[in-house]
Amino acid sequence: MKRSWFRHLLSLHGILFLIFVYAPITVVVVYSFNSHPVNMMIWKEFTFDWYWSIFGFPTELNEQTLYVESTDQLLASVKNSFIVAFSTTTFATVVGTSTALALYRYQFRMQSFYRGLLYMPMVMPDIVLGIALLVFFVTFGIKLGLMSIIVGHCTFLVSYVFIVVTARLAGMDQSLEQASADLGATPWTTFRRITLPQIMPGVIGGALLAFIISMDDLVITYFIAGVDSTTLPVFIYGMLRRGVKPEINAIATLMLVFSFVIASLGLYLRSRK
Amino acid sequence: MRQTDTIAEVKGAVKSFAAPEGGKVRALDGISLEILHGQFVTLLGPSGCGKTTLLRTISGFEELDAGEVRIAGVKMTNVPPHRRPVNTVFQNYALFPHLSVDDNVGYGLDVSGVARNERDRRVNEALDRVGLSGFGLRKPDQLSGGQRQRVALARAIINRPKLLLLDEPLSALDRNLRQTMQLELKSLQNDLGICFLFVTHDQEEALTMSDLVVILNKGQIEQTGTPEELYHQPATPFVAEFVGDGSLFTGRIENTSDRPVLKTNDGLCLPLGRDARVGETATLLLRPEHLRLAPDQNDESLGILEATLEQSVFHGAIRNYICRLSNGALLTVALDASDTAYKRITTGDQLRLAYPRNLPYLIKQSGNGT
Numbered sequence: 001m002k003r004s005w006f007r008h009l010l011s012l013h014g015i016l017f018l019i020f021v022y023a024p025i026t027v028v029v030v031y032s033f034n035s036h037p038v039n040m041m042i043w044k045e046f047t048f049d050w051y052w053s054i055f056g057f058p059t060e061l062n063e064q065t066l067y068v069e070s071t072d073q074l075l076a077s078v079k080n081s082f083i084v085a086f087s088t089t090t091f092a093t094v095v096g097t098s099t100a101l102a103l104y105r106y107q108f109r110m111q112s113f114y115r116g117l118l119y120m121p122m123v124m125p126d127i128v129l130g131i132a133l134l135v136f137f138v139t140f141g142i143k144l145g146l147m148s149i150i151v152g153h154c155t156f157l158v159s160y161v162f163i164v165v166t167a168r169l170a171g172m173d174q175s176l177e178q179a180s181a182d183l184g185a186t187p188w189t190t191f192r193r194i195t196l197p198q199i200m201p202g203v204i205g206g207a208l209l210a211f212i213i214s215m216d217d218l219v220i221t222y223f224i225a226g227v228d229s230t231t232l233p234v235f236i237y238g239m240l241r242r243g244v245k246p247e248i249n250a251i252a253t254l255m256l257v258f259s260f261v262i263a264s265l266g267l268y269l270r271s272r273k
Numbered sequence: 274m275r276q277t278d279t280i281a282e283v284k285g286a287v288k289s290f291a292a293p294e295g296g297k298v299r300a301l302d303g304i305s306l307e308i309l310h311g312q313f314v315t316l317l318g319p320s321g322c323g324k325t326t327l328l329r330t331i332s333g334f335e336e337l338d339a340g341e342v343r344i345a346g347v348k349m350t351n352v353p354p355h356r357r358p359v360n361t362v363f364q365n366y367a368l369f370p371h372l373s374v375d376d377n378v379g380y381g382l383d384v385s386g387v388a389r390n391e392r393d394r395r396v397n398e399a400l401d402r403v404g405l406s407g408f409g410l411r412k413p414d415q416l417s418g419g420q421r422q423r424v425a426l427a428r429a430i431i432n433r434p435k436l437l438l439l440d441e442p443l444s445a446l447d448r449n450l451r452q453t454m455q456l457e458l459k460s461l462q463n464d465l466g467i468c469f470l471f472v473t474h475d476q477e478e479a480l481t482m483s484d485l486v487v488i489l490n491k492g493q494i495e496q497t498g499t500p501e502e503l504y505h506q507p508a509t510p511f512v513a514e515f516v517g518d519g520s521l522f523t524g525r526i527e528n529t530s531d532r533p534v535l536k537t538n539d540g541l542c543l544p545l546g547r548d549a550r551v552g553e554t555a556t557l558l559l560r561p562e563h564l565r566l567a568p569d570q571n572d573e574s575l576g577i578l579e580a581t582l583e584q585s586v587f588h589g590a591i592r593n594y595i596c597r598l599s600n601g602a603l604l605t606v607a608l609d610a611s612d613t614a615y616k617r618i619t620t621g622d623q624l625r626l627a628y629p630r631n632l633p634y635l636i637k638q639s640g641n642g643t
């Protein structure tokens with residue numbers, strides 16, 4: 001029948017799409033367990049060695065094939081990434097959420113202009129933002145380091161949180177706040193007991209988004225990171241320039257697992273009303 | 274408190290909104306209103322006449338441009354909503370979706386720091402009152418429309434407000450449930466002794482429930498009165514048309530063979546009672562129950578109209594006969610459906626309709642009639 005023919009085509013489309021998206025990732029994960037030291041496209045045998053080696057444990061691998069010269073460097077970059085991501089997320093979440101609330105609640109002149117300003121960083125090319133921040137920091141004599149990365153990330157992550165929370169606010173029933181006030185709650189109580197719980201999924205979603213983006217950002221960070229403040233993506237990029245080695249697969253897989261955990265956490269918190 | 278104590282008072286309330294399409298909308302245009310202790314007052318009016326706006330100025334969500342609101346004698350200007358001794362049942366209920374029924378109802382007590390025992394006791398009492406004991410642990414989205422409505426009600430009465438504002442609380446319910454809730458609301462109001470200010474655009478609802486009905490039109494009060502007064506003595510043609518069924522005839526009162534009649538522009542001649550003042554312009558209101566089929570013998574006390582039957586509509590105990598008069602106007606006659614004498618009437622028949630000359634109500638034309 002014509003219909004079933006169409007349905008098959010549709011399923012095929014779905015399968016091809018999934019392959020298209022997930023095949024490269026699967027390859028990375030699979031080959032992170034491949035023990036062939038030179039050509040990682042040739043499967044030799046299953047091993048955890050690459051994982052051991054990136055954390056600096058002794059392995060049976062030939063020293064020559066190893067690539068991360070110093071596990072300390074890697075761990076330092078991971079630590080930097082976490083410091084940046086946590087600070088940025090905290091700041092961007094607080095500022096982004098308050099901004100969203102302010103624009104939602106109050107009517108003032110040039111409101112849509114402000115709104116536009118807040119959407120801008122979303123469409124601004126990363127590279128432009130990176131250069132602009134670099135020029136700014138250099139001009140004002142601000143030392144490049146963790147602080148400059150945090151400031152740089154905040155400039156655009158505030159927007160992300162703002163947009164997510166605004167979307168949530170738009171779906172909130174405005175009469176809830178009025179009902180709360182009507183029952184005698186002060187504005188602060190209303191915020192704490194009604195507004196915040198209502199927008200919480202948005203706030204958490206925005207925060208997780210900010211966290212992931214901050215952890216993951218390469219382009220902007222590349223411009224504004226100091227010598228001693230390398231983050232994980234910048235570190236990996238540095239490794240790549242000297243050729244793709246199997247350990248990168250292991251690092252990538254670990255990052256993947258981490259992102260997956262964060263995303264699942266987000267989904268879980270969202271589904272819990 | 275005595276029956277005559279004023280609980281709430283609105284004086285010369287004016288409120289306009291800037292309409293986005295330019296110009297101003299006068300949502301309230303000089304409203305004055307007084308609510309006495311224990312009264313059930315209904316605001317009735319067509320959509321957009323300012324009912325919600327009036328409620329919101331009383332609850333404090335809207336500031337007046339001019340005039341004032343007093344509750345229990347205290348001027349409410351600049352008093353924020355959370356410090357006003359009124360509570361509201363919102364049109365969409367506005368239940369807090371993340372709180373259980375129990376916490377929704379207890380919210381007013383929780384935010385004012387009432388002790389746990391006292392709070393629990395009062396929440397249970399309120400839930401009991403609206404017939405929802407045992408539903409405390411549910412979330413609002415696990416309730417039916419009628420149950421949500423009851424939760425909203427319980428939540429609003431728990432603070433024992435001086436005045437309860439209800440904005441079309443029954444409009445989302447189906448007809449049966451609505452009638453049950455009307456009765457329940459009324460008896461709840463009697464029990465609690467709280468004043469209710471109830472908004473509706475359903476005239477039947479207004480008539481069945483209220484001690485006092487305020488008819489609003491375009492931001493102004495057309496008439497304030499008991500349901501009987503509004504039905505039998507409407508002050509304006511607008512009220513006459515809005516409350517109950519009936520037909521209006523406007524014309525000049527003249528003398529024909531020594532008895533007053535109302536002559537309309539399109540040639541109808543309607544006999545009136547003795548007290549009609551010749552020379553005036555007036556509007557006659559004929560309600561369906563005023564009209565009967567005319568007897569064969571002449572009767573001076575009856576006004577007679579010739580009409581053609583267009584349609585008859587079954588309404589249970591009565592049957593409505595919709596007739597067309599010689600000037601083209603429609604007139605509804607309500608007759609006892611069980612009376613076999615009317616069985617023979619069929620569509621297209623010429624009918625002679627009669628009404629008691631003294632019974633129908635004459636609305637004086639006072640300049641600004643609609």
Ligand SMILES: Nc1ncnc2c1ncn2[C@@H]1O[C@H](COP(=O)(O)OP(=O)(O)OP(=O)(O)O)[C@@H](O)[C@H]1O
Nearest residue numbers: 290291298300319320321322323324325326327474
């Ligand atoms: N915030 C606002 N901005 C502009 N105009 C408004 C605003 N609120 C109400 N109005 C206007 O004021 C008038 C009265 O509105 P209101 O909501 O009081 O009507 P209502 O009697 O409650 O009608 P309904 O029965 O449809 O609920 C309407 O013409 C409406 O368009």
Ligand SMILES: [Mg+2]
Nearest residue numbers: 324325326440
């Ligand atoms: Mg309304």
